[in-house]
Amino acid sequence: MPLNLAQKIIAEHLIQGRMIPGEEIAIKIDQTLTQDATGTMAYLQFEALGLPRVKVDLAVSYVDHNTLQIGFENADDHLFLQSVAAKYGVIFSRPGNGICHQVHLERFAAPGKTLLGSDSHTPTAGGIGSLAIGAGGLEVAVAMAGMPFYLCMPKIVRVNLYGRLGPWVSAKDVILELLRRLTVKGGVGKIFEYNGEGIRHLSVPERATITNMGAELGATTSIFPSDDITLDFLKRQGREKDFRELSPDEGASYDEVIDLDLTTLEPLVAQPHMPDNVAPVREVGPIKIHQVAIGSCTNSSYTDLMKVAAILKGKRVHPEVSLVIAPGSRQVLHMLAQNGALADLIAAGARILECACGPCIGMGQAPPSGGVSLRTFNRNFQGRSGTPDALVYLASPEVAAASALTGRLTDPRELGDPPSVSCPEAFYQNDNLFLFPPEDGSQVEIRRGPNIKPLPLGQPLEPVLTAPVLLKVGDNTTTDHITPAGSKYLPLRSNIPALAEYTFHSIDPTFARRAKEAGRGIILGGENYGQGSSREHAAFCPMYLGIRAVIARSFARIHRSNLINFGVLPLTLVDPEDYHRIGQGDVLELNLEEGLAQEAFWVKNLTRGFDFKVMHHLSPRQKEIIRAGGLLNYTKGQIN
Ligand code: MIC
């Protein structure tokens, strides 16, 4: 049977299950990636598994999120990560080397490989033809232990790109258009496989912009074929040996097909506060802008920043705009420095930040109160920037640079001819910010700062759960709502008791206190509960506070897995309308022992005196994980 590209790579890595959408499959993982904000937990969990060394072909630990060292916490975490990497055979990418996804694309990602990363934008590597999936840190720890990764076989959507992008229109507009059409939940349970003659004109970094933001569609991953454009990129990175041609078989079938004519696209912008709130720049109009931020794993490649430099060259940033630029990697920054483009940026008035996530994760550069910030990033959830009432818009580097000059949201087509930027013969290669692990790490001592607290463990299943609905939240509740990002909270990522205090802080600051008082509780969610980040803290902290179940209309993929992995039951309402009949404070009774034995079961609303039905959709393995009180307990049992 002819296979599409995603099926081909899955088939090569399939350990268990059948490639039928919705069925649970297990695949072998070739490469893993962690970043510091999720990595400390992942390596604490790996340690708890008691193995001497990682068992994947390649494991890389990046430091890119928590690089603002306003206290000892982040610096201590970096030392922990460095020592743990040396001990267990992981390559350590030092702070300053760049954003995990950008650096991985440059130096390690390879066509046909499976990559599991503890960050939701891991699919960036799909731009080079890798099957790259984001997951919770615990799942990455388990993969590093050589165990397969379990997922629901996704539907495969073919996205046919044809035509060619017009002047000033860029890869960002392709993915913004898909978000406009499909929304932030349109990709749940799906892999987006790009093809069609339109891909012939998209470079690997452009493809990576598109696969990166597939995460905002909620997709499992996104992937491009590996062709001569891929080979060309790998050659310029000095990695020709990693090339492998990969495309779908002739006549392969897909679960869905989407057609997108690139010629019809125009510069787009996502308006506050969701990445799918997309409209043409032209229609949104010349709103006043206070900050322009360029960078992030979506748009910080060499060509992206060269375009920005060309647009700004010889001009001056508008006096009322603060322009900040964070190059995606040291490779990019070095090349801009060497060819003079960095000087052009500085001369125009840009504030150059280190190569890291920075403002994207609220690590500095919060916009002014009520200010408008235009960003080349991928998420504009309310408050993520660090300023609760800021209005964040997402757009391409071209739109961002043009607007930085005018001080208003600007369609770059007004600027005349677009800059032409070519790819360098060879990208600058200097791997001295990678620390390669010694052959034998057994003697390495792990450095543990006072902020690194022992891991709280999950509770085994209670046969009957009687608990109040401690919080009722709406549709598309993000993991940023559950566990906030930003410079104040991120340093607490290795300290669950401290971080748990801020759970749902932006929605209800009394939540943590009330949860602790209640001892156990349930959360009621709307559609797409837990979209956004892969941070398992959004499951871990509620678990720590006594949350035993989340009942929602639907869940985002990574967060649902994280809940299960921390022993918190994700339950879906059979009748979504029941959401309106359940109130915050209602006491519910769930017969879990009996319920898990069935597909769907009745829950008693003791407060209002009615019953409603929920489904758990758990595989037999997931039921065992829930019974064991989480994946860590379960995997330990398996290893022993
Ligand atoms: C994000 O973009 O939200 C993050 C920060 O990269 C997260 C990971 C995290 O919370 O540490 C993600 O996307 O998974």
Ligand code: SF4
């Ligand atoms: Fe970092 Fe932002 Fe990318 Fe997340 S989305 S990995 S915070 S740059």
